[in-house]
Amino acid sequence: MRYVITGAGSGIGQAVATLASHTADSAGTGPVRLALLDRDAESVEAVAAELRGTGAECLPLVVDLGDPAAAGKAVEQAVSAFGGLDALVSNAGISSADALEDLSLDTYQRTFDVNTRATFLLARAAFPALRDSRGAIVATASISATHPTPPLGMYSASKAALKMMIQQMAVEWGRHGIRANCVSPGPTDTGLTRGSFGDARDAAARANRRYREAVSPMRKIARAQDIAEAVLFLAGPRAGHITGVDLPVDGGLSLTVMPLTGGTPGYRLDEIAQEATAR
Numbered sequence: 001m002r003y004v005i006t007g008a009g010s011g012i013g014q015a016v017a018t019l020a021s022h023t024a025d026s027a028g029t030g031p032v033r034l035a036l037l038d039r040d041a042e043s044v045e046a047v048a049a050e051l052r053g054t055g056a057e058c059l060p061l062v063v064d065l066g067d068p069a070a071a072g073k074a075v076e077q078a079v080s081a082f083g084g085l086d087a088l089v090s091n092a093g094i095s096s097a098d099a100l101e102d103l104s105l106d107t108y109q110r111t112f113d114v115n116t117r118a119t120f121l122l123a124r125a126a127f128p129a130l131r132d133s134r135g136a137i138v139a140t141a142s143i144s145a146t147h148p149t150p151p152l153g154m155y156s157a158s159k160a161a162l163k164m165m166i167q168q169m170a171v172e173w174g175r176h177g178i179r180a181n182c183v184s185p186g187p188t189d190t191g192l193t194r195g196s197f198g199d200a201r202d203a204a205a206r207a208n209r210r211y212r213e214a215v216s217p218m219r220k221i222a223r224a225q226d227i228a229e230a231v232l233f234l235a236g237p238r239a240g241h242i243t244g245v246d247l248p249v250d251g252g253l254s255l256t257v258m259p260l261t262g263g264t265p266g267y268r269l270d271e272i273a274q275e276a277t278a279r
Helices: 011-021 041-052 070-082 105-133 155-176 191-198 203-215 224-235 257-262 269-278
Strands: 002-006 033-038 057-062 087-090 136-140 179-185 246-249
Touching: 002 011, 002 070, 002 105, 011 033, 011 041, 011 224, 033 041, 033 070, 041 057, 057 070, 070 105, 087 105, 087 224, 105 136, 105 155, 136 155, 136 224, 155 179, 179 224, 191 203, 203 269, 224 246
Parallel strands: 002 033, 002 087, 033 057, 087 136, 136 179, 179 246
Antiparallel strands: none
16 A cells, blocks of 8 residues: 555654554555655654554655645655555644634634645645545544534634535545545544643643543543544545545544533533543
8 A cells, every 4th residue: 555644743644654554565565655744854754764664665755734835746756656646644734722803814824724725735636646546535624623613713614624625526536436535533632632631740631631531422532543543444445435424533522412412411511520520
């Protein structure tokens, strides 16, 4: 398998790359080939060095996906190096805690540039190679694409647009053998969420984590590996007849709106808060 993976220097992208590096080449003809894209040179080089130890062929590329010219160039480099492409994993994303009334135009534009436009540019550049291989596109959306999430400003809107764009690709490019799907994580332990609920040294983060775990049916926060497993399933041959789906990987969190707001016994917010405090 030949992959382009964005945001590969940390978090979910790194987890996808790590799992992919242990996946045998489907044709048995050579190593897994990974084009690892990230804007942090040190991080992506370190991931590439580690994964080469598994036998994977790695091409680390320092890319700012907010630059409209960068996506196409990176895909061209990957296709040239690997002789084609089997899967595009568009995972890189950004967020900012801005209420709509305070949101600057620059933040608005940057959020859509990275979270939405970059996937389009990557996919458009990868289209000929994916058509040749009858390959797959998997984008990381969010349950925030379905559920507005204050105070993340344009994050929810950018992810909602991403979901629709992926569905559009599924419909338009299916006749070429290209599949396009999303995964939508809920709360997940990554560097991006460390300040919110991942820093065990911070009392507010610990309290937020306990509450988030308490409102989730599975009573836990996802690991980056949990999301990566879903990504690689959708990118691989076992999902060969699946396209245009948005797969929530949220421990059932998106199912809890009615129990929580309806005050169902065992799911009332006061009871949830008590459970979280007791943990």
